[in-house]
Amino acid sequence: MPSIEENFAHLGIVLPAPPKPVASYVPFVRTGNLVFISGQLPSRDSQVLFRGKVPVPIGVEQAQEAARLALINALAVLGDACGGRWDRFVRIVRLGVFVQCEPDFDRQSVVANGASDLLAALFGAAGRHARAAVGSNALPLGSAVEVELLAEICDG
Helix, strand or coil: CCCHHHHHHHCCCCCCCCCCCCCCCCCEEEECCEEEEEEECCEECCEECCECCECCCCCHHHHHHHHHHHHHHHHHHHHHHCCCCHHHEEEEEEEEEEEEECCCCCCHHHHHHHHHHHHHHHHHHHHCCEEEEEEECCCHHHECEEEEEEEEECCC
């Protein structure tokens, strides 16, 4: 069975440095074996790459890509919470996906699949999770999507 690091490489994913908070919060909080990852945006080098509402001007497929990128940022924070040791990872418990969208848009779950499918590809059964996909009239920095994560890790 391939390691998590091998799965990242196989999928062509290079985790960035964990994004810095854009307001008054910490990137993660650990309580017991649970790690709560603060909301992450689809950003690279401190720039939000997907801004605006779904489905216009951001299409559903673009929003799925945004959810995937935001998840990659959340995984960078999770890696930091694990001290860079993915052997401490146990499972993804819950995924929250917020979608900035038009009032009549009802495909938030389809957008959230951009993140959920990546978790399943990376972690197999340990990536299957509970989830909420929620529509919002606005998100920080005009982002189309925001992703939060709850994971279980072990001491190591």
